[in-house]
Amino acid sequence: xxxxxxxxxxLVTHGGxxxxxxxxxxLAPATLSGVVGANGAGKSTLVNAIAGWSRGSxxxxxxxxxxxxxxxxxxxxxxxxxxxxxxxxxxGAFLRLSVEDNLRAVREPDGTGRRSFTVADVFxxxxxxxxxxxxxxxxxxxxxxxMLALGRALRMGPRVLLLDEPSIGLAPRLVLxxxxxxxxxxxxxxxxxxxxxxxxxxxxxxxTLLLLERGRVVANGPVExxxxxxxxxxxxxxxxxx
Amino acid sequence: MNVLQxxxxxxxxxxxxxxxxVGWTLLLGSARLVNFGHGQxxxxxxxxxxxxxxxxxxxxxxAVPCAVLAGAALGALMQKLMLxxxxxxxxxxxxxxxxxxGQLLEGAAxxxxxxxxxxxxxxxxxxxxxxxxxxxxxxxxxxxxxxIAVFAALHLVxxxxxxxxxxxxxxxxxxxxxxxxxxxxxxxxxxxxxxGAAVAFAAxxxxxxxxxxxxxxxxxxxxxxxxxxLGGIGSVGGSYAAGLGLGLFxxxxxxxxxxxxxxxxxxxxxxxxxxxxxxxxxxxGGFAR
Numbered sequence: 001x002x003x004x005x006x007x008x009x010x011l012v013t014h015g016g017x018x019x020x021x022x023x024x025x026x027l028a029p030a031t032l033s034g035v036v037g038a039n040g041a042g043k044s045t046l047v048n049a050i051a052g053w054s055r056g057s058x059x060x061x062x063x064x065x066x067x068x069x070x071x072x073x074x075x076x077x078x079x080x081x082x083x084x085x086x087x088x089x090x091x092g093a094f095l096r097l098s099v100e101d102n103l104r105a106v107r108e109p110d111g112t113g114r115r116s117f118t119v120a121d122v123f124x125x126x127x128x129x130x131x132x133x134x135x136x137x138x139x140x141x142x143x144x145x146x147m148l149a150l151g152r153a154l155r156m157g158p159r160v161l162l163l164d165e166p167s168i169g170l171a172p173r174l175v176l177x178x179x180x181x182x183x184x185x186x187x188x189x190x191x192x193x194x195x196x197x198x199x200x201x202x203x204x205x206x207x208t209l210l211l212l213e214r215g216r217v218v219a220n221g222p223v224e225x226x227x228x229x230x231x232x233x234x235x236x237x238x239x240x241x242x
Numbered sequence: 243m244n245v246l247q248x249x250x251x252x253x254x255x256x257x258x259x260x261x262x263x264v265g266w267t268l269l270l271g272s273a274r275l276v277n278f279g280h281g282q283x284x285x286x287x288x289x290x291x292x293x294x295x296x297x298x299x300x301x302x303x304x305a306v307p308c309a310v311l312a313g314a315a316l317g318a319l320m321q322k323l324m325l326x327x328x329x330x331x332x333x334x335x336x337x338x339x340x341x342x343x344g345q346l347l348e349g350a351a352x353x354x355x356x357x358x359x360x361x362x363x364x365x366x367x368x369x370x371x372x373x374x375x376x377x378x379x380x381x382x383x384x385x386x387x388x389x390i391a392v393f394a395a396l397h398l399v400x401x402x403x404x405x406x407x408x409x410x411x412x413x414x415x416x417x418x419x420x421x422x423x424x425x426x427x428x429x430x431x432x433x434x435x436x437x438g439a440a441v442a443f444a445a446x447x448x449x450x451x452x453x454x455x456x457x458x459x460x461x462x463x464x465x466x467x468x469x470x471x472l473g474g475i476g477s478v479g480g481s482y483a484a485g486l487g488l489g490l491f492x493x494x495x496x497x498x499x500x501x502x503x504x505x506x507x508x509x510x511x512x513x514x515x516x517x518x519x520x521x522x523x524x525x526x527g528g529f530a531r
Contacts, residue, residue: 077421
């Protein structure tokens with residue numbers, strides 16, 4: 001099947017220094033791909049570049065194809081409307097808006113046949129959020145905020161969901177619950193690229209794993225093979241972790 | 243001194259301060275932006291209304307919407323020119339650019355309309371409402387009612403509408419707003435258009451009280467700045483309260499001491515408040531509260 005999202009000859013530089021260099025990357029429909037690597041390997045830079053978004057001002061070259069169409073020239077909000085939905089690292093919700101306002105204040109897809117969650121759908125998926133619907137997002141726990149950020153993303157009817165370190169700062173039990181929720185969404189047809197520092201947890205749910213080192217893809221393949229790859233085992237699967 | 247009359251005067255002046263400042267309140271609270279061309283936009287609003295009345299013979303109440311439209315267009319144009327600086331939140335450059343824009347407006351207005359004082363004549367200014375020994379004009383009453391309506395409408399728009407949510411999101415995190423599929427540049431455009439329209443509207447209601455001059459912008463921007471800062475940067479309710487407080491202070495200081503020193507006295511109050519409550523003012527989080 002043709003990929004939902006493809007990246008070609010991507011080069012991201014910060015102040016002239018290359019940060020990420022990915023010649024080719026493709027995401028098949030309804031798959032969960034994990035991006036792992038050390039801090040500073042360029043994982044966030046990669047997903048941000050796909051979304052055409054950054055808090056800094058990197059220079060991005062190369063092509064991003066969504067359903068075969070080149071979206072590289074489009075600004076972040078246009079890519080978001082077309083279905084490249086990024087949940088950025090840190091917080092993906094507005095802390096001063098209520099839970100419900102956070103869920104309402106996104107641009108829903110307009111008649112493109114994409115499946116988008118209603119606010120009620122999000123509450124059905126995360127009942128905890130419904131209990132706190134009138135509370136400002138700033139009063140939520142870390143786990144609830146991640147639920148809210150994910151809920152906002154689902155409201156937009158993503159064709160590709162880019163999740164940047166959703167587990168950061170969460171208790172191990174919550175990490176697994178969150179990743180299992182993502183897995184269920186993928187089983188229902190969503191395509192997800194997941195940046196995850198917790199490699200052990202990621203390996204439990206992803207279909208493929210991509211290892212990034214100093215901005216380059218050094219290994220990429222089905223998780224069954226990758227979890228035995230010595231580069232992954234040595235660096236990330238040591239018994240002292242997770 | 244007639245205390246009741248001074249209170250009424252103070253409330254009227256206070257509503258004028260608040261109405262003139264309402265656009266900047268939104269600008270500062272949402273976009274974290276300043277507009278030091280605000281006073282000159284006030285001046286242009288008043289002069290456009292005056293010019294429309296003079297050249298077309300339209301009555302005052304129909305000249306007001308013309309000036310409001312011109313103000314909105316001016317605000318949108320300003321935003322268009324400064325978009326890059328806005329998106330970068332480059333405050334120092336914006337201060338200088340808006341200050342320059344204001345000077346340009348003042349120069350252009352002087353060129354177009356001359357240096358002489360003019361009168362923006364409102365028929366409501368001649369209607370006096372009296373009870374015993376206190377009085378006000380119908381223009382004053384319109385000013386008070388319109389100010390309350392504008393503040394109430396702004397409050398509702400921010401709380402209840404999609405555009406309000408967009409403004410609150412841009413206020414908190416413009417970058418994150420983009421990821422929700424919203425065009426942040428258009429939100430800023432709407433905010434600037436409101437700023438321009440609101441200050442032109444304020445000018446149409448306030449300016450008939452005194453002669454208008456193309457050089458009158460500076461004093462307006464100074465008072466607006468005081469209202470916005472005293473109100474707690476960007477807080478809608480706070481600006482309304484600060485406008486009223488400042489109006490009452492101006493009226494009573496003028497009556498008890500001297501109107502000549504009112505502006506200086508206002509700044510004494512401003513500095514005192516900033517020194518005594520710096521934390522609260524600095525941390526005032528726009529529409530958060």
